[in-house]
Amino acid sequence: MTSPLGKDLLGLEHLTAEQITLILDTAEPLREISERTIKKVPTLRGATIVNLFFEASTRTRISFEFAEKRMSADTVNVAPAASSVSKGETLVDTARNLEAMRIDMVVIRHGSSGAARFLAERIESNVINAGDGTHEHPTQGLLDLLTLRQKFGSLAGKKICICGDVLHSRVARSNIWGLTKLGAEVAVCGPRSLLPNAIHEMGVQVFDRIEQAIEWADALNILRLQLERMQAGYIPSLREYNRVFGVTRERLERAPRDLLILHPGPMNRGVEIDSDVADGPHSVILEQVTNGVAVRMAVLYLLAGNSPRLAEAAKGGA
Amino acid sequence: MTPAPTSVVLSARAFERTITRMADEIIERNDGTDRLLLVGIQRRGVQIAARIAALITARESVEVPLGALDITLYRDDLQTVGPRPVVGKTHLPVAIEGLNVVIVDDVLFTGRTIRAALDELADFGRPARVSLAVLVDRGGRELPIQPDVVGKHVEVPVGSRVDVCVVELDGKDEVLLVATGAL
Numbered sequence: 001m002t003s004p005l006g007k008d009l010l011g012l013e014h015l016t017a018e019q020i021t022l023i024l025d026t027a028e029p030l031r032e033i034s035e036r037t038i039k040k041v042p043t044l045r046g047a048t049i050v051n052l053f054f055e056a057s058t059r060t061r062i063s064f065e066f067a068e069k070r071m072s073a074d075t076v077n078v079a080p081a082a083s084s085v086s087k088g089e090t091l092v093d094t095a096r097n098l099e100a101m102r103i104d105m106v107v108i109r110h111g112s113s114g115a116a117r118f119l120a121e122r123i124e125s126n127v128i129n130a131g132d133g134t135h136e137h138p139t140q141g142l143l144d145l146l147t148l149r150q151k152f153g154s155l156a157g158k159k160i161c162i163c164g165d166v167l168h169s170r171v172a173r174s175n176i177w178g179l180t181k182l183g184a185e186v187a188v189c190g191p192r193s194l195l196p197n198a199i200h201e202m203g204v205q206v207f208d209r210i211e212q213a214i215e216w217a218d219a220l221n222i223l224r225l226q227l228e229r230m231q232a233g234y235i236p237s238l239r240e241y242n243r244v245f246g247v248t249r250e251r252l253e254r255a256p257r258d259l260l261i262l263h264p265g266p267m268n269r270g271v272e273i274d275s276d277v278a279d280g281p282h283s284v285i286l287e288q289v290t291n292g293v294a295v296r297m298a299v300l301y302l303l304a305g306n307s308p309r310l311a312e313a314a315k316g317g318a
Numbered sequence: 319m320t321p322a323p324t325s326v327v328l329s330a331r332a333f334e335r336t337i338t339r340m341a342d343e344i345i346e347r348n349d350g351t352d353r354l355l356l357v358g359i360q361r362r363g364v365q366i367a368a369r370i371a372a373l374i375t376a377r378e379s380v381e382v383p384l385g386a387l388d389i390t391l392y393r394d395d396l397q398t399v400g401p402r403p404v405v406g407k408t409h410l411p412v413a414i415e416g417l418n419v420v421i422v423d424d425v426l427f428t429g430r431t432i433r434a435a436l437d438e439l440a441d442f443g444r445p446a447r448v449s450l451a452v453l454v455d456r457g458g459r460e461l462p463i464q465p466d467v468v469g470k471h472v473e474v475p476v477g478s479r480v481d482v483c484v485v486e487l488d489g490k491d492e493v494l495l496v497a498t499g500a501l
Contacts, residue, residue, distance in 0.1 A: 029388065029408070301391070301403075
């Protein structure tokens with residue numbers, strides 16, 4: 001038995017278009033489970049999943065936890081501040097100790113790029129990357145793809161612009177890999193100080209003005225301006241950022257077509273996005289959140305096919 | 319390569335007659351169509367249920383609600399996660415509380431699919447009664463599950479399988495017994 005995704009989900013860079021499409025196709029019918037009175041299926045009964053979040057997260061952790069519980073897995077949340085990590089235990093030792101307690105999967109968020117891969121190469125359990133440094137956030141990328149696909153039918157030829165702090169964004173990288181693999185045209189827009197130098201090498205266009213992005217795109221994926229970057233001098237001021245790059249209703253009204261508005265959250269209202277855009281008719285931000293649970297259920301389901309312990313437990317025929 | 323020997327269990331005509339009889343039996347067993355809900359199991363059970371629902375509508379002049387169950391997530395083996403697993407849609411058009419639910423499937427074999435369907439149905443509510451209608455009962459049960467309405471009983475020799483074709487998916491209505499050669 002082999003999972004069609006392999007043992008782990010570490011990013012979208014190394015997935016094929018077919019694998020990405022499989023995840024989206026699997027997620028689609030799983031949305032219905034969240035509409036039921038009893039929001040639960042027994043698929044992962046007996047599986048133990050550890051959510052190892054070394055960085056603060058509300059929406060991603062809760063979304064994973066909902067997905068795990070709706071698939072009937074047992075879940076454990078480990079917050080490093082309250083664990084032996086705070087006493088100096090290494091990442092691998094933490095994971096190996098957890099694994100010795102017969103866990104099946106680890107969902108990891110970590111501030112260091114590559115942490116998920118580092119872990120996946122050293123433990124038997126399936127590893128799902130829930131965001132590693134500035135590298136990738138594959139399930140966020142997948143839920144963005146699902147939301148766009150639902151609205152557009154197909155991503156082929158659609159123009160998607162990722163706006164804001166691309167330099168520090170793991171969401172941007174996962175989006176660029178995923179969108180280009182599914183045939184979309186991708187652009188980025190933001191201050192040059194917040195764009196990676198070699199961004200052209202990822203096959204994307206660059207816009208220096210939000211008006212150009214609005215003129216060009218079918219959808220804007222607006223990234224959170226990480227306010228801590230303010231101190232590092234990447235931008236002159238929040239007001240200046242909003243004046244030049246903020247997505248406002250006035251700017252959208254001048255667009256040649258209706259734009260879809262995405263945002264991975266949490267939003268800085270009045271900075272990168274105005275409230276009347278975030279809550280407006282073209283916003284699919286809450287649909288992204290709903291799709292997040294379905295996408296994570298799909299990933300858990302598809303990876304479970306490659307869990308040695310779950311496979312053992314499942315022997316018994318159909 | 320020599321094609322596997324096949325024999326026709328139900329031709330298109332026989333298929334139609336069989337389904338018509340099944341529709342009559344379902345009406346009879348449920349004392350009419352009040353509180354009746356037909357639920358097909360993905361995939362071909364859905365088409366057969368739709369066909370039965372249309373026949374009941376034609377016969378009784380009432381619309382019978384029609385649902386679909388996908389039992390993939392209720393299976394008891396994750397080994398079904400193959401190279402390209404397909405999770406289908408579950409859709410129940412009405413609340414099932416107090417209804418006479420008829421589960422419809424194409425072939426009844428081990429009974430594990432029906433067990434999964436019963437588990438899934440229970441997650442949606444508590445029907446008054448659940449019964450099972452299958453186009454083909456091929457025997458070989460591994461669980462104590464029996465159908466209430468059967469289109470055709472078929473003795474399946476070791477190394478053979480039953481293939482059900484429906485016009486909506488396969489372009490023709492037919493049931494075949496296919497020798498796979500596996501002993």
